[in-house]
Amino acid sequence: MTEWMDKLTLYFSYPFVRYACIVGVLIALCSSLLGVTLVLKRFSFIGDGLSHVAFGAIAVASVVNLSNDMALVLPVTIVCAVLLLRTGQNAKIKGDAAIAMISVGSLAIGYLLMNLFSTSSNLSGDVCSTLFGSTSILTLTRTEVWLSAVLSVIVVAAFVVFYHKIFAVTFDENFARAVGTKVNVYNLLIAVIVAVIIVLAMNLVGSLLISALVIFPALSAMRVFKSFLSVTVCSAALSVFCAFIGILISILAGTPVGSTIVAIDLAAFFVFAWIGRMGGRA
């Protein structure tokens, strides 16, 4: 126990570890916010789809040797998010099929590009960390940390300001439109926020595990709570808690950050499902 404490104190004496930890928690907070909306709009997998797009974009960025790959990844992901949420409304190709198509497509192209053109000596290591997140949160660069912090603050602020509109649009789009709410604008906003969250969360948990970060907290909260506000608050709190514990464990035990956090989110889900059933019976 004291050994652990010593190790933690040692790590946290580096300012950079503290920053990384703060960023991890912030990312977890934003990614949980829109979870409820995405789950209810039947877009649980949009996170997955978009993260694969981001993976493809990262591959392209590394091939053309961009110094700051965010500059390419963020816009590409936002455009795809807008397109995907669009198709959900007047679907020639149904929402989930479109997502599957785009996501698998960009995954394949991305890997192909990396394989053909990559100059790195450790290709499988690179791919693995893009897919599953950095093996250690400490490998985040300083720019990434700052950018993530700023973007997360913006996302949280936007969510708070537009909270009621997001509720209205999620709950009953037709009614919202009938009383003059600019539904398309808010759908666009949701798409953009989702894209930003995905790009942020890739740093933390990697492409393959993002959906977990986005939807697990919301699903857990929905087992127990019954109003939109309480579900949102609970899933945010839960996500932050799980991320924090996950980061601590990964530092102590040397496990990969992303999968540790997701494992804890999963455990929390079972706990909440159990509480929900007990509550339902009582």
Add this chain to the structure above:
Amino acid sequence: MAQLLCKNLMLGYENNILVRDLSFEVNQGDYLCIVGENGSGKSTLMRTILRLQPPMGGEIAFGDGMRPNEIGYLPQQTVVQKDFPASVREIVLSGCQGHSSGSFFYSKEEKQLAAEHMERLGIAELSGRCYRELSGGQQQRVLLARALCATGKLLLLDEPVSGLDPKVTMEMYHLIKGLNDQGISIIMISHDIQAAVKYASHILHIDADIFYGTKKQYLASPVGKRYIGEEGGEEK
């Protein structure tokens, strides 16, 4: 000028025209019932009035101080996701979203308004409950309260009593009539021709041939006689 004026409307979807040359108007305090068979285009008319879809021809005009987003709307079916976590209060309050207060948050007055409407419809003690755990009749009241938050002038109700038992149906009709007596105009789609004839001031019959007029005119018209005759016959 009338609150709502529809002139030579043509309704339908892409290459499927449902209704041609539909004209009618709604004045303050009117109670208009829209009747007609399944699939005749009644809900389509509602959606067109609400600007959820464009008319294929003709025009819709608002007057008498009405703005197009001041209509309270009770949909035929709300495709509320089965597992949507939303409390009654949150839903009723979302009726206030169209108010042009310019703020992204609900004001004290709006919360007050929502509370009054819940009181008025007898769902005040449900306000903290989860919407999806309510009975069909209670859900209809919640949606009606939401519609009332959106308007003080005109309510559009698409089959508000479908799926309700006779007693709750009667209560619903009384509620709506009460609102009408307080000066809110009502447009209601209904398959219950008896109730339509009992409560409405005007009838719009959408079918192969369209009828629009006061209740008296409708009862005297061939369309009205035939339709009411059929319905009455079925019941016996």
